Amino acid sequence: MPDSFKSIKEILETTPELKNIKLLLDDNEVVKDFQKLFPELKSIVKAVKCEKKILTLKSDNPSMRNELKFREKEIVDKINSFYNQERITRIKFSNK
Template sequence: MKAWLNMPDSFKSLKEVFDKEPRLKGLKNIINAYSVVADFHIIFPEFNKMVVPVKVEKKRLFLTVENSIWRNELKFKEKEIIEKINNHFKIEIIKWIKFIS
């Protein structure tokens, strides 16, 4: 291991700072929301051609869906999709999904 990787005990990792500093909560939420959009097709590669993640706002994920048939299918699986996203990030980031066609 390289010497520069060994941090003194007084230093905190970025994760520790984001988790424990209340003033950074808003920034952490923005980063988490961006991560959901960025990682959506990693979590759901099967949706690559028919779903486009748009944004996350107030724990609501906005998804553009290719057509109404897929929108209805995904609406049926909404709880499953939310659970899979939250499990991927190990925190509750998403509570609802808004499907747009």
């Protein structure tokens, strides 16, 4: 392969004009991988969306939302360490 060819990942990471697309892809990756990272929460909570480093989780159980709020730092740290970068700064909870 000639040296002039770059992978899509490399292009996304090095091209300033594509920064917003890269952020959008990163956010969607967090939502997609949430169940893989937290299989014990699969039947209780669902990752709905991630926007501006805020992950929205849905749970119909108020006591579970409260418990997850107490574990927020642990969840955020686990997600960020999985990706080796800060992808999430905060978690928001929803019942809708």
